[in-house]
Amino acid sequence: xxxxxxxxxxxxxxxxxxxxxxxxxxxxxxxxxxxxxxxxxxxxxxxxxxxxxxxxxxxxxxxxxxxxxxxxxxxxxxxxxxxxxxxxxxxxxxxxxxxxxxxxxxxxxxxxxxxxxxxxxxxxxxxxxxxxxxxxxxxxxxxxxxxxxxxxxxxxxxxxxxxxxxxxxxxxxxxxxxxxxxxxxxxxxxxxxxxxxxxxxxxxxxxxxxxxxxxxxxxxxxxxxxxxxxxxxxxxxxxxxxxxxxxxxxxxxxxxxxxxxxxxxxxxxxxxxxxxxxxxxxxxxx
Numbered sequence: 621x622x623x624x625x626x627x628x629x630x631x632x633x634x635x636x637x638x639x640x641x642x643x644x645x646x647x648x649x650x651x652x653x654x655x656x657x658x659x660x661x662x663x664x665x666x667x668x669x670x671x672x673x674x675x676x677x678x679x680x681x682x683x684x685x686x687x688x689x690x691x692x693x694x695x696x697x698x699x700x701x702x703x704x705x706x707x708x709x710x711x712x713x714x715x716x717x718x719x720x721x722x723x724x725x726x727x728x729x730x731x732x733x734x735x736x737x738x739x740x741x742x743x744x745x746x747x748x749x750x751x752x753x754x755x756x757x758x759x760x761x762x763x764x765x766x767x768x769x770x771x772x773x774x775x776x777x778x779x780x781x782x783x784x785x786x787x788x789x790x791x792x793x794x795x796x797x798x799x800x801x802x803x804x805x806x807x808x809x810x811x812x813x814x815x816x817x818x819x820x821x822x823x824x825x826x827x828x829x830x831x832x833x834x835x836x837x838x839x840x841x842x843x844x845x846x847x848x849x850x851x852x853x854x855x856x857x858x859x860x861x862x863x864x865x866x867x868x869x870x871x872x873x874x875x876x877x878x879x880x881x882x883x884x885x886x887x888x889x890x891x892x893x894x895x896x897x898x899x900x901x902x903x904x905x906x
Contacts, residue, residue: 640701640702640703641703643703643858643859643861644681644701644703644704644706644707644859645703645707646855646856646858646859647680647681647704647856647859647860648680648681648683648704648707650847650852650855650856650859651856651857651859651860652680652681652683653683654843654844654845654846654856655683655684655751655753655843655899656683656687656843657841657842657843658751658784658841658843658899658901659683659684659687659688659751660687661839661841661901662749662751662782662784662839662901663687663688663691665839665903666747666780666782666903668688668691668693668747669691669692669693670691670692670693671746672688672691672692672693672694672746672747673693673694673743673744673745673746673747674688674693674694674695674696674745674746674747674748674749675696675698675745675747675748675749675771675774675775676688676695676696676697676698676748676749676750676751677698677748677749677750677752677764677767677768677771678698678699678700678750678751678752679697679698679699679704679705679708679751680699680701680704680708680751680752681704681705681707681708681711682697682704682707682708682709682711682712683711684749684751685697685708685711685712686711686712689712693747695712696737696745697712698767698771737774738774744774744775744776744779745771745774745775745776745779746775746776746779746780747779747780747781747782748768748771748772748775748779748780748781748782749781749782750764750768750781750782750783750784751782751784752784753784753785753786753899754783754784754785754786754823754824754827755785755786755823755824756786756795756798756862757802757862761823761826761827764783764827764831765827765830765831768781768827768831768833769831769832772831772832772906775906776906777906778905778906779905779906780836780903780904780905781828781831781833781903781904781905781906782901782902782903782904783824783827783828783901783902783904784824784899784900784901784902785823785824785899785900785901785902786897786899786900787840787897787898787899787900788898791896791897791898792895792896792897792898793845793886793895793896793897794845794857794895794897796882797857797879797882797883797895798862800863800866800875800878800879800882801862801863801865801866801875802866804866804869804870804874804875804878805865805866805869807869807870824838824900824901824902825902828902828904832906833904833905833906834904834905834906835902835903835904836903836904836905837902837903838900838901838902838903839900839901839903840898840899840900840901841898841899841900841901842896842897842898843897843898843899844894844895844896844897845893845894845895845897846892846893846894846895847892847893847894848891848892849891849892849893850880850883850887850891850893852893853879853880853883853893854876854879854880854883857879858872858875858876858879863875863879883895
């Protein structure tokens with residue numbers, strides 16, 4: 621396994637009002653693990669292992685990379701968030717980040733500043749993954765198509781590409797909470813494209829078509845969002861970046877208050893928060 625982490629300017633939002641380091645840490649410690657069942661389901665279906673050369677777009681703080689690396693895959697991660705990428709280094713590059721507590725098998729990694737690097741030893745990738753789900757906001761896939769178009773030339777002919785998205789709103793308990801962001805944003809300014817919208821059945825297929833990919837199967841995975849308490853739930857959800865526009869339109873304290881109120885139906889007697897969700901993935905070929 622040779623893990624590689626690079627930074628790419630895909631959908632970066634330098635105006636985000638929340639402290640970047642705190643939000644990245646909340647993502648890594650609270651929220652990122654909620655999608656672990658999705659990672660495992662995709663890797664099981666594709667039999668990811670030592671022969672796999674994987675490029676992950678929007679790799680976050682590296683949990684999906686770590687899971688693939690534990691299976692023996694050679695992994696490369698791309699993300700626009702410098703703070704999340706720094707946390708991924710702690711996980712995947714223990715020699716360069718001595719503070720990392722959970723490290724992948726120790727192999728030296730190539731690090732790049734920007735762009736999409738070729739695979740180890742110049743070999744093409746046979747798997748490209750996008751584990752940053754689309755489908756809960758209008759236009760949230762617009763940056764994905766150019767990113768795929770830039771990455772696909774580095775893939776082998778017939779390589780596999782996996783796209784992921786939110787499932788139907790009626791199967792996602794988090795959907796009403798996400799609507800809080802749209803309501804707060806629109807209350808402070810005239811409505812404009814980009815707010816929350818119901819997931820559409822063909823969101824992933826539309827991205828695949830625009831990127832020139834051929835669908836070759838799909839699946840649905842249960843990914844419940846479970847939190848120790850409401851405070852952890854609020855911090856985890858705000859770490860996704862989906863509430864940034866609402867924070868800019870109002871203020872963080874108001875967003876936190878209203879998100880906490882929206883979580884009331886999902887609080888259990890022991891104080892934990894539990895929200896069942898379903899995510900969808902689409903397997904494509906180049």
